Amino acid sequence: MNSFQMFIPTNVHFGEGKLEELPDHVKSFQAERVLLVTDSGLMTTGLIDSIEQLLRNAGVEVEVYADVEPDPSVETVHKVAERFSDMRGDLLLAVGGGSSMDTAKGARIVALQGGHIRDYSGLQAKPIRPNRNIPLIVLPTTAGTGSEVTFFGVFSDWENKVKVTVTSPFLAPNIAIVDPALTRTVPSHITASTGIDVLAHAVETYVSRAANPFSEKLAESAVALVGEHLRTAVFYGENRLARYSMAQASLLAGVAFNHSFLGLTHAIAAAVSGYAHVPHGVAIGLLLPAVMDYNLRANRTKFRVVSRILSGDSAATEQDAPVLVRQLAMDIGIPQHLRDVGVTEDMLDGIAKDSMQSVQLRFNPRPATALDVRALLDGLY
Numbered sequence: 001m002n003s004f005q006m007f008i009p010t011n012v013h014f015g016e017g018k019l020e021e022l023p024d025h026v027k028s029f030q031a032e033r034v035l036l037v038t039d040s041g042l043m044t045t046g047l048i049d050s051i052e053q054l055l056r057n058a059g060v061e062v063e064v065y066a067d068v069e070p071d072p073s074v075e076t077v078h079k080v081a082e083r084f085s086d087m088r089g090d091l092l093l094a095v096g097g098g099s100s101m102d103t104a105k106g107a108r109i110v111a112l113q114g115g116h117i118r119d120y121s122g123l124q125a126k127p128i129r130p131n132r133n134i135p136l137i138v139l140p141t142t143a144g145t146g147s148e149v150t151f152f153g154v155f156s157d158w159e160n161k162v163k164v165t166v167t168s169p170f171l172a173p174n175i176a177i178v179d180p181a182l183t184r185t186v187p188s189h190i191t192a193s194t195g196i197d198v199l200a201h202a203v204e205t206y207v208s209r210a211a212n213p214f215s216e217k218l219a220e221s222a223v224a225l226v227g228e229h230l231r232t233a234v235f236y237g238e239n240r241l242a243r244y245s246m247a248q249a250s251l252l253a254g255v256a257f258n259h260s261f262l263g264l265t266h267a268i269a270a271a272v273s274g275y276a277h278v279p280h281g282v283a284i285g286l287l288l289p290a291v292m293d294y295n296l297r298a299n300r301t302k303f304r305v306v307s308r309i310l311s312g313d314s315a316a317t318e319q320d321a322p323v324l325v326r327q328l329a330m331d332i333g334i335p336q337h338l339r340d341v342g343v344t345e346d347m348l349d350g351i352a353k354d355s356m357q358s359v360q361l362r363f364n365p366r367p368a369t370a371l372d373v374r375a376l377l378d379g380l381y
């Protein structure tokens, strides 16, 4: 019987063809010089050229920063902030997946408030102030992280082998233009890893200790959409309904976990990625069924609901939930062993220990120690 608050600061424009409205949104901020933040993979799709053209036709000056790497580093955030200040930009536009969107979120904070992006993370985090000066518009091109609406930015600190998470409602973009057509060029293996990330957001936030009636409904809808459409999106990437539904699931799950947070899968995945550079969604997909097995006893009722939504079978039991998710992950080609994604045995203790640093652990329905995590990792090695 928790009390709760819901807050969706991002203005979301969802639908096929919404990209065409971008110049109007840029102009609504009276912006004249835009820094477009993206990655080299997207440069090859032709999308960035057409967005540049769209903006130039509307009289907006655009520079492109296309060097965001997957799981972007803290250094990249600073490079983008510098570039933005050098060009005397007046609006940040992120086009890409979580990596590009998070980089722009981080760069905005650094450009506005100075200091190092690490300063805004952890227990002694510098507060992030409401921002009225640098608008951020995002165009997600993967259906995965929910970063288009979330209060989080995740950055890789390779030096310290950790992921730095910055959390504040003031990180959320001003505008998210979610045009599912932009996800049609995502290759199948990335559709798979980003799509299973959506499912992990939905399941983890659903069983979170901070779940509330509103986030639960969003999470249930996201589970249903992923269960019904992820395989189609992976195997028939041109399928409009599948892409539309996955984009919707990503958004719903993002709004849900803004308020109800995540859990052990994300705590361990951050450490796995920190140690072995495993792409976020791959680490998540590999870990999720095992963490669900671990968590089952803490909320049988909710895991039963997950089973029933995913299977469409009203007699499904809670034990079916991890089985169904493992089957989905296998069907779409998510690796099943840590050793297959570059994790070595000597990393396991460190990963287990570092998982304990994650704030997401607080929201996991079943408490976990480093020893519990080590046992779970052994099972997946």
Ligand code: NAD
Residues within 6 Å of the ligand: 039, 040, 041, 042, 045, 069, 070, 071, 072, 096, 097, 098, 099, 100, 102, 141, 142, 144, 145, 146, 147, 150, 151, 152, 153, 154, 155, 182, 183, 184, 185, 186, 187, 190, 193, 194, 197, 280, 281
């Ligand atoms: P990503 O942004 O790293 O993109 C993965 C790859 O997909 C890139 O190579 C990119 O070029 C390619 N790609 C993207 N869109 C494409 C398209 N339309 N066509 C062809 N190729 C395309 O992947 P992601 O999974 O979206 O983001 C992962 C990052 O997001 C990680 O750093 C993770 O920690 C972070 N994350 C953030 C949040 C949050 O709330 N901010 C939540 C979860 C994860």
